[in-house]
Amino acid sequence: MKATSLKSAAAAALILGSTFAAVSANAADLVVNAVSPTSDDYALSVTWSNILAKSGSDSSMTVVDNGTVKGLRKLAKGQVDVAVIGAPHYQDAVNRSGKFKADPESLVSNYKNVRALFAIKTSAGQYVARDDAGVKQFGDFAGKSLAIGRPGGNAGRVTAAMLSAHGLDIKGGDVDGQHLKYGPALEQMANGSMDGTFVWGGLPHAAVDNASRTMDLRFVSPDPSKMDTFRKAITNGKYYVLKKVPAKTIAKAYDGRVKADSDIYFWTFPMMYVVNKDLSNDVAYEITKALWENISEVNEVSLALSLISIDGATEALSADLHPGAARYFKEKGLIN
Incomplete structure (x- = not known):
C-alpha cells in the first residue's frame, strides 16, 4: 500500500x-x-x-x-x-x-x-548506549549510568527487573540507574555525562534518530535466556515478551548510524x-x-x-x- x-x-x-x-x-x-x-x-x-x-x-x-x-x-x-x-x-x-x-x-x-x-x-522498550561507553551486552551496564524513565513509571520498574535478571542490582549500586526521560537523557549522553538510556517507541525512533546524528550510538539487547528469570521478578511478567529486530532492519531504519552487531531484542507486551x-x-x-x-x-x-x-x-x-x-x-x- x-x-x-x-x-x-x-x-x-x-x-x-x-x-x-x-x-x-x-x-x-x-x-x-x-x-x-x-x-x-x-x-x-x-x-x-x-x-x-x-x-x-x-x-x-x-x-x-x-x-x-x-x-x-x-x-x-x-x-x-x-x-x-x-x-x-x-x-x-x-x-x-x-x-x-x-x-x-x-x-x-x-x-x-x-x-x-x-x-x-509494535512499540517496545529499547536500550541505547553511547558507542564509546563500552556497553555491548546487557551485563556491561555494570558500573555505568543508565536513564530508566520518569519517576514512578513502568519503564523503571521493568528495567530494574531486567537488570536484576542479568545479575545487576540498581538499589545495590551495581548500576547508576537514574529516573530521567529519554529526551534529557540523550542530551546528557551527547555531553558525555550519561552512558545509556531506555526509550519506548517504534522503529525508527525519532529521538534516537536525531541523537545518532550528533554521536555514535548502539543498541543493547537483553539476553533472551534471562527472560524466565525476569518474568518471575515482575508483576504480570508472563505477559512480557521479546521482539526480535534483524540487524539489517536496524541499519535500514537509521541509515547505518546506530550500531547493531547482530539481531537486537526489545522488550514489549502483546x-x-x-x-x-x-x-x-x-x-x-x-x-x-x-x-x-x-x-x-x-x-x-x-x-x-x-x-x-x-x-x-x-x-x-x-x-x-x-x-x-x-x-x-x-x-x-x-x-x-
Missing part, C-alpha cells in the same frame, strides 16, 4: 469515526477502537478495513481512536466492537487494579466477557485486539483470516509494521481466544 493511500484511508476512517453515534445492529459492521491516529495499531486497522473492502467481505470496519483504557471501557459498554489493549493492562482491568481500580463492578464483570482475536508486537464473546464465530473467523492471509499488505505500510508476523499472534495473551479466531489459528497450526 502506498503511503498516500494509507493517509487517505486513515482520514476517511477518522471522519466516519467522528460522526459515528452507535454500533450498528449488524454484527459485521464493526467499529474498531485504535490507540491514536499515529499508532501502529491504527495504521494496521485502517489497512485491515481496506483488505475487507477489497475482498468483497460482508464485514466492514470503521476505525476510531480513544486510547486503550477508554477503548476497553467502550467495548465493555457495547459502544465499539473491537478494542486494542496491552495484555498486562487487560489483566489489570479484570483484577480491578492499575488504571481500572476505580471502575464499577458492572464494567469489571463485562471485562471478563472479553475475548481476544489476536495480538501484535497489544491484543479484543471483542466481546458474543461476536459471531463466523465473523470473528472471517475478519481474522482476512487480516493474516493478507499480512504482506500490512507489512508494506511502514518499517514498524514490517515486523508483524503471525508467529506472535497468539503469544502471551491475557484474554482467552475467541472461538472464531481460535478456529483460524488451529487451521494454521499455531494452536492445538
